Amino acid sequence: EPEVTQTPSHQVxxxxxxxxxxxxxxxxxxxxYWYRQILGQKVEFLVSFYNNEISEKSEIFDDQFSVERPxxxxxxxxxxxxxxxDSAMYFCASSxxxxxxxxxxxxxxxxx
Amino acid sequence: AQKVTQAQTEISVVEKEDVTLDCVYETRDTTYYLFWxxxxxxxxxxxxxxxxxFDEQNEIxxxxxxxxxxxxxxxxxxxxxxxxxxxxxYFCALSDHTGGFKTIFGAGTxxxxxx
Numbered sequence: 001e002p003e004v005t006q007t008p009s010h011q012v013x014x015x016x017x018x019x020x021x022x023x024x025x026x027x028x029x030x031x032x033y034w035y036r037q038i039l040g041q042k043v044e045f046l047v048s049f050y051n052n053e054i055s056e057k058s059e060i061f062d063d064q065f066s067v068e069r070p071x072x073x074x075x076x077x078x079x080x081x082x083x084x085x086d087s088a089m090y091f092c093a094s095s096x097x098x099x100x101x102x103x104x105x106x107x108x109x110x111x112x
Numbered sequence: 113a114q115k116v117t118q119a120q121t122e123i124s125v126v127e128k129e130d131v132t133l134d135c136v137y138e139t140r141d142t143t144y145y146l147f148w149x150x151x152x153x154x155x156x157x158x159x160x161x162x163x164x165x166f167d168e169q170n171e172i173x174x175x176x177x178x179x180x181x182x183x184x185x186x187x188x189x190x191x192x193x194x195x196x197x198x199x200x201x202y203f204c205a206l207s208d209h210t211g212g213f214k215t216i217f218g219a220g221t222x223x224x225x226x227x
Contacts, residue, residue, distance in 0.1 A: 033214065043157070043203065043217040056212040089155055093215070099145045099164075099207050101215055105156040 002026045004104035006092050012110045016081050021107045023075045025094030032075045033093040033101060034067065036060065043091065049075065082111045114139050114211045116204050118218035125194050126226050133189045133221045135204030141165075144208035146180065146187045147215065151201040160202075163187065194225045 005024045013019050025032055034046040047057040049067055066078045075094070079086055089108050093101040115138040125131045137146065148160040161171065163180050171178045175192045191198055204218040 031213065035215070042219045043205075043215075045214040045216070048212060048214055056214060091157060095213070099213060100162060101207065101213075103149075103157045103159070108155065 004092055004094055004102050006090075006104040006107050008107060009105065010108045010110070012112065013082055015084060015111055019079050019082055019109065021077045021079075021090050021092075021109070023077075023092030023094075023104055024073055025075055025092070026096075026102055027073070029094035029096045029102075031055075031095045031101075032067075032069065033095075034077045035091040035093065035103075037089045037091065037106075038085075039088070046077075046090075079109075082109075084111050087111045114206055114208060114216045116206050116216055116218035118204055118221050120221045121219070122222045122224065124224040124226065127196060128193050130190060130192050131194050131223065131225075133191075133202050133204075133223070135187045135189065135218060137185050137187065137204070137206045139206060139208045139210070141208040141210050144206060147203075147205040147207070148178065148187075148189050149203045149205060149217075151203060151220070153200070157203070160189075191223075194223075196225050196227050199223055199225045 007022045032049040035043050036046050037043045045058050047061045048055045064080050068076050087110050089106045091106045092104040095101040117136045144165045146163045150158040168180050177190045179188045201220045201222045203220045206216045
């Protein structure tokens with residue numbers, strides 16, 4: 001069964017560094033999403049992406065964040081200058097029909 | 113506005129007990145999807161069920177069952193004869209057109225099943 005994959009599974013970085021989290025969505029999907037889950041809290045929407053542009057973003061998704069689909073298969077989330085409060089689990093999701101999202105296993109980001 | 117409420121923060125049961133996790137949702141759309149996910153300590157989100165707003169039939173899958181009631185905007189999840197392996201955080205979630213199809217999660221219910 002096709003699945004969403006994410007790399008790395010765990011990323012440790014120092015405050016102020018740039019990180020790129022990578023996702024490979026399911027191949028025929030058209031809608032892509034990033035979500036964040038701070039430890040012990042609920043999963044929160046960050047951004048949705050369709051037709052090579054952002055379709056919606058939350059207030060969390062400020063200028064420090066950007067997304068890209070660089071090569072037609074990967075979908076990346078970049079954090080330009082990480083802060084301690086960016087430490088969280090980041091989930092990528094993709095869908096063919098918008099309603100039905102498939103989530104990746106997540107990348108745990110630790111900012112020290 | 114879309115909202116998912118899981119009023120139970122933590123539930124603790126003894127193995128073999130039945131347990132019901134409550135979920136109440138809010139949406140203005142007539143077409144929407146509801147979901148349950150399990151999050152074990154390893155952190156991934158394990159998909160359990162998806163239900164669309166036009167299908168109010170209750171569903172049973174092994175020890176799991178779901179009760180969808182549009183009249184009360186509830187989508188409750190019952191685990192029958194709970195096992196220690198059921199210990200996890202369970203999230204109820206909603207996706208609708210007004211919300212741009214993003215998934216709105218509830219705060220989660222942490223279930224402890226003791227041997």
